[in-house]
Amino acid sequence: MAVISYREALRAAMREELKRDDKVVIMGEEVAQFNGAYKVTEGLLKEFGPKRIVDTPISEAGFIGLGIGASMLGIRPVMELMFWSFSYVAFDQIVNNAGNIRYMSGGLINCPIVIRGPANGGTNVGATHSHTPEAILASHPGIKVVCPATPYDAKGLMKAAIRDNDPVYVMENTILYNDKGEVPDEDYIVPLGVADVKRVGTDLTIVAHGRAVITSLKAAEILEKEHGVSVEVVDLRSIRPLDEETILASVRKTHRALLVEENKPFCGVDAQVAYLIQSKAFDELDAPIHRVSSIDAPQIYCKRMEDLQMPNVERVVAEALKVLA
Amino acid sequence: MAKPAVLTHPESLKRPAGPSEYAKDPANASMSKADKIALYTKMARIRHFEQRCIRIYQQGKIGGFLHLYVGQEAVAAGTISLLGKHDHIITGYRDHGHGLMVGMGMNECMAELTGRVTGCSQGKGGSMHYFAPDKNYWGGHGIVGGQAPLGTGLAYAVKYMGLKGSCLVYMGDGAVNQGAVHEAYNLASLWDLPVIFVVENNGYSMGTSQERSTAHPGCLAKRAEGYNMAWDVINGHDVYEVRAKTAIALKRAHEESKPTVLEIFTYRYFGHSMADPDKTYRDKEEIKEYREKKDPVFAFEQELLGEKVLTPELSLKINEAAMAEADKAAIFADESPDPTVADITKHIYWEEDNRGPKTTSRGTIIFE
Numbered sequence: 001m002a003v004i005s006y007r008e009a010l011r012a013a014m015r016e017e018l019k020r021d022d023k024v025v026i027m028g029e030e031v032a033q034f035n036g037a038y039k040v041t042e043g044l045l046k047e048f049g050p051k052r053i054v055d056t057p058i059s060e061a062g063f064i065g066l067g068i069g070a071s072m073l074g075i076r077p078v079m080e081l082m083f084w085s086f087s088y089v090a091f092d093q094i095v096n097n098a099g100n101i102r103y104m105s106g107g108l109i110n111c112p113i114v115i116r117g118p119a120n121g122g123t124n125v126g127a128t129h130s131h132t133p134e135a136i137l138a139s140h141p142g143i144k145v146v147c148p149a150t151p152y153d154a155k156g157l158m159k160a161a162i163r164d165n166d167p168v169y170v171m172e173n174t175i176l177y178n179d180k181g182e183v184p185d186e187d188y189i190v191p192l193g194v195a196d197v198k199r200v201g202t203d204l205t206i207v208a209h210g211r212a213v214i215t216s217l218k219a220a221e222i223l224e225k226e227h228g229v230s231v232e233v234v235d236l237r238s239i240r241p242l243d244e245e246t247i248l249a250s251v252r253k254t255h256r257a258l259l260v261e262e263n264k265p266f267c268g269v270d271a272q273v274a275y276l277i278q279s280k281a282f283d284e285l286d287a288p289i290h291r292v293s294s295i296d297a298p299q300i301y302c303k304r305m306e307d308l309q310m311p312n313v314e315r316v317v318a319e320a321l322k323v324l325a
Numbered sequence: 326m327a328k329p330a331v332l333t334h335p336e337s338l339k340r341p342a343g344p345s346e347y348a349k350d351p352a353n354a355s356m357s358k359a360d361k362i363a364l365y366t367k368m369a370r371i372r373h374f375e376q377r378c379i380r381i382y383q384q385g386k387i388g389g390f391l392h393l394y395v396g397q398e399a400v401a402a403g404t405i406s407l408l409g410k411h412d413h414i415i416t417g418y419r420d421h422g423h424g425l426m427v428g429m430g431m432n433e434c435m436a437e438l439t440g441r442v443t444g445c446s447q448g449k450g451g452s453m454h455y456f457a458p459d460k461n462y463w464g465g466h467g468i469v470g471g472q473a474p475l476g477t478g479l480a481y482a483v484k485y486m487g488l489k490g491s492c493l494v495y496m497g498d499g500a501v502n503q504g505a506v507h508e509a510y511n512l513a514s515l516w517d518l519p520v521i522f523v524v525e526n527n528g529y530s531m532g533t534s535q536e537r538s539t540a541h542p543g544c545l546a547k548r549a550e551g552y553n554m555a556w557d558v559i560n561g562h563d564v565y566e567v568r569a570k571t572a573i574a575l576k577r578a579h580e581e582s583k584p585t586v587l588e589i590f591t592y593r594y595f596g597h598s599m600a601d602p603d604k605t606y607r608d609k610e611e612i613k614e615y616r617e618k619k620d621p622v623f624a625f626e627q628e629l630l631g632e633k634v635l636t637p638e639l640s641l642k643i644n645e646a647a648m649a650e651a652d653k654a655a656i657f658a659d660e661s662p663d664p665t666v667a668d669i670t671k672h673i674y675w676e677e678d679n680r681g682p683k684t685t686s687r688g689t690i691i692f693e
Binding site for chain 1 (some may be wrong): 370379406413415420444446447448449450454456457458459464465467469471473474475476477478479481482483485486492504507508511512515662671672673674676678679685686687688689690691692693
């Protein structure tokens with residue numbers, strides 16, 4: 001078991017899949033010569049050469065569409081978006097083409113593409129670069145979305161995504177890139193659609209994904225130390241497919257649920273999770289479901305305010321106490 | 326009233342229909358008598374299929390949009406008749422002609438229009454979304470210009486796998502103003518991809534004439550120069566000319582792995598779609614003039630009659646057979662069953678349709 005960073009875990013996943021399957025190609029802005037805008041692909045050009053590791057112009061609709069077309073013929077492109085925020089200029093390709101091609105062809109055509117990159121706020125870069133589109137994209141049947149929170153999950157989900165025959169959109173987080181964690185040396189995948197109980201507890205279930213998991217784990221420690229509350233933290237890991245059973249099993253045990261995400265509240269992932277809990281475990285609930293999400297506004301630039309706009313430990317603790325009251 | 330056609334089709338109107346000066350071009354001289362009859366037959370089949378569609382649409386059996394290819398047959402026929410094993414095609418929503426040219430059956434095409442499970446996409450795609458990947462036909466795409474990056478990617482894949490092939494990316498004259506097309510142009514040229522962008526210029530992007538939609542309306546293909554690509558213009562009523570000039574672009578793709586933009590001047594006889602009453606943006610005289618002087622199917626028939634390849638009797642037989650085939654397809658489409666409610670949630674994910682030892686994902690992926 002090596003201790004490596006979230007960034008290194010993603011890179012290791014890509015390196016191993018590049019070695020395993022010569023149809024895997026890494027493509028995106030600055031992924032090759034520049035070694036990656038966030039250094040996720042560092043060293044891959046040197047190891048695999050320019051046929052496998054391809055720099056693209058700043059042309060998301062063009063190169064993402066090109067990757068989708070190539071995947072239809074059996075190439076397995078792993079496309080980097082420097083930010084998922086940039087996906088909006090390629091939305092027709094990402095949603096209409098990748099998401100619909102299998103359906104509209106009656107199952108004749110597959111699109112085994114991975115699109116990956118950071119999708120997070122909290123970096124003091126303003127509204128245009130801080131989007132978290134996992135809910136928007138996961139609302140389209142035909143698309144799969146995963147949001148790893150730890151190095152172990154980042155590597156395992158990335159490898160599963162590359163081997164998957166459907167389009168999988170991997171949403172990373174620049175703030176987590178330097179986080180370290182244990183990652184097995186041997187080959188493994190984290191299957192899509194399997195949540196992970198990151199902390200076991202008995203009094204309250206917190207459901208989270210992405211960096212909100214890390215925030216929730218810190219809040220859970222404070223809740224235990226300062227308030228004597230035992231909190232279970234369920235990390236969704238995968239948004240679509242969604243592990244409904246793990247969420248429901250936890251709620252059936254704790255009878256209380258707090259949902260935490262970095263999205264804005266309207267139609268966020270947790271709106272779906274809240275619906276799920278009330279529809280399948282209504283009688284198990286001892287209190288209404290509460291949510292903590294980002295304050296409903298375009299992402300503010302001012303760093304002091306942005307830290308308050310997004311779910312932070314204080315807000316999670318305060319909201320948890322309301323559910324427990 | 327719209328300006329006369331001469332402004333929108335400067336090249337096309339330079340030369341009226343008549344014996345083709347491209348008949349002796351190597352691309353055409355190499356065709357056997359049987360090849361020529363087969364090509365004419367395919368053009369006639371497209372014409373009669375589309376005309377049969379009009380009746381079914383008017384009977385209310387085809388929903389949504391129906392974009393007809395009547396008048397443009399020589400474009401799909403001329404280009405696709407040149408293609409080999411590793412040549413692929415992709416197009417926009419005016420996609421029936423291309424489908425029939427690659428060898429799709431009239432039955433599956435007609436049944437798709439009426440939304441039947443026997444349709445090429447099992448009633449899930451409709452008129453704008455035909456697919457036949459086993460025949461290198463990758464659709465059938467509904468969003469103007471959205472297919473241009475996909476086709477560039479198909480060409481990228483062909484090149485990546487070391488095959489001598491290409492992808493022909495068809496689009497209308499309206500698509501050349503979409504950003505995705507320009508991004509595709511840039512990538513195709515930057516990476517030396519074997520793509521042929523075929524601009525089927527029928528003069529109108531829906532109801533907007535080229536001069537009202539496009540700066541530099543004289544020649545759309547010339548925009549290729551901005552991307553360091555070769556280009557050419559073609560009279561789209563002459564299938565021999567289409568073949569002769571496409572063959573050059575195809576050779577460039579195969580031998581040099583370089584892209585080309587071909588602008589093919591053509592014309593559609595019906596509205597943008599059947600939902601277009603076609604009364605506000607062009608003169609009926611303009612349609613009449615093209616039909617009478619430059620009809621591509623009639624022109625090729627005359628050409629082949631002149632060459633003694635075709636006789637009036639054989640031509641009649643070919644046309645009657647195509648009509649009968651379209652009639653039979655209409656009955657097939659009428660009598661075929663609809664998909665079921667259970668079918669609505671099939672073909673969304675490969676993994677869902679192929680659950681077994683090879684699939685790994687779990688959890689809920691289709692939601693209540």
